[in-house]
Amino acid sequence: MRLRVLAFIALMGLPCVALADGAPPPRMPTAEGSSAKVTPQTAEVIGEQEEFVLPSGNIGCVYTPEGGTDVYVPEDGGPELACDRVEPRYVRAELSRKGPGRLLKNVGDPSCCGASRVLDYGQRWSAGPFTCLSTRKGLACERDDGHSFFLSRARIEAN
Numbered sequence: 036m037r038l039r040v041l042a043f044i045a046l047m048g049l050p051c052v053a054l055a056d057g058a059p060p061p062r063m064p065t066a067e068g069s070s071a072k073v074t075p076q077t078a079e080v081i082g083e084q085e086e087f088v089l090p091s092g093n094i095g096c097v098y099t100p101e102g103g104t105d106v107y108v109p110e111d112g113g114p115e116l117a118c119d120r121v122e123p124r125y126v127r128a129e130l131s132r133k134g135p136g137r138l139l140k141n142v143g144d145p146s147c148c149g150a151s152r153v154l155d156y157g158q159r160w161s162a163g164p165f166t167c168l169s170t171r172k173g174l175a176c177e178r179d180d181g182h183s184f185f186l187s188r189a190r191i192e193a194n
Contacts, residue, residue, distance in 0.1 A: 084107075086149075087152045095150055096116060110131070113132065119148070126140050136176075154167070173186055
């Protein structure tokens with residue numbers, strides 16, 4: 036348990052260290068990201084990460100490829116898809132390389148929905164083993180082995 040607490044504290048300090056070195060935290064766009072090549076899935080490339088939001092502005096996602104980035108490496112090495120819902124309560128849904136989707140209700144680094152790229156209703160986004168579908172009812176994301184999550188104002192679930 037102590038090791039988990041120490042690991043959590045170390046991870047929470049990572050964005051502060053990155054800022055001290057002049058690099059942005061992993062969930063924030065960079066000046067370079069705004070001019071980076073945009074993929075056809077309407078995702079904004081941030082270094083090696085991709086970011087998109089739904090038209091409502093209430094849900095936003097960050098995809099981190101396998102191996103992570105210079106300032107963020109997922110716990111299992113990636114790839115990782117993390118989507119945040121702001122209202123009615125802030126929650127983050129995550130899919131990693133393996134295992135079921137997770138819902139995190141006490142997020143230490145809320146940073147949702149600042150992307151300029153919008154995944155319109157009816158559009159699909161795909162990268163690595165993940166695919167998401169944006170609908171007026173919410174966002175459904177799935178890993179290629181069937182584990183998934185769903186986020187909307189009315190419902191959150193992960194499996």
